[in-house]
Amino acid sequence: DTEVTQTPKHLVMGMTNKKSLKCEQHMGHRAMYWYKQKAKKPPELMFVYSYEKLSINESVPSRFSPECPNSSLLNLHLHALQPEDSALYLCASSPYSGPNTGELFFGEGSRLTVL
Amino acid sequence: GEDVEQSLFLSVREGDSSVINCTYTDSSSTYLYWYKQEPGAGLQLLTYIFSNMDMKQDQRLTVLLNKKDKHLSLRIADTQTGDSAIYFCAERGGSASKIIFGSGTRLSIRP
Numbered sequence: 001d002t003e004v005t006q007t008p009k010h011l012v013m014g015m016t017n018k019k020s021l022k023c024e025q026h027m028g029h030r031a032m033y034w035y036k037q038k039a040k041k042p043p044e045l046m047f048v049y050s051y052e053k054l055s056i057n058e059s060v061p062s063r064f065s066p067e068c069p070n071s072s073l074l075n076l077h078l079h080a081l082q083p084e085d086s087a088l089y090l091c092a093s094s095p096y097s098g099p100n101t102g103e104l105f106f107g108e109g110s111r112l113t114v115l
Numbered sequence: 116g117e118d119v120e121q122s123l124f125l126s127v128r129e130g131d132s133s134v135i136n137c138t139y140t141d142s143s144s145t146y147l148y149w150y151k152q153e154p155g156a157g158l159q160l161l162t163y164i165f166s167n168m169d170m171k172q173d174q175r176l177t178v179l180l181n182k183k184d185k186h187l188s189l190r191i192a193d194t195q196t197g198d199s200a201i202y203f204c205a206e207r208g209g210s211a212s213k214i215i216f217g218s219g220t221r222l223s224i225r226p
Binding site for chain 2: 106109
């Protein structure tokens, strides 16, 4: 299984809602990532988990709360978002060490619209 | 700081070669990558090159690295309509876990 699966594919939420994005991989990768991608822009790193511990937080607002319950799952909890948070949220995984550390396996993304 | 730059658009005729260019600033980058993103999809790693290499070839793809000028290029031979996508250059930054993406080059194919 060489896939990263993200759910839901599309999400529409109001500014007072609480929702979660989910990501799953079964490749035994020990690093997992959340990226945010606005239209016509490159992905921007939000969070990195290594061995289920948060290793990088790119100064992301606290209305985004990541969680890594186990080595296969990564969640992104959303609360009190703003319309400017509307974007494609991409999950990725990679082997933690070795020459292929930069080989990221991406999911298809969750397209979020905040009304 | 780390910065990766690319031209935004490239249009080529079907069957011709495409050359997508990228410049980066982090001289400590050990690996450089090319990713492809088709509409509505996530990114897919195409190829990568280690910084002690000048060139890497993989079927229709050729990567050239000029470390002195911090310039990376991706050549796609015999470009097909299925090659239409956005191509991102990326470098592994100071932290082994941090991958920095360029702005992306949108490749379009003319018949």
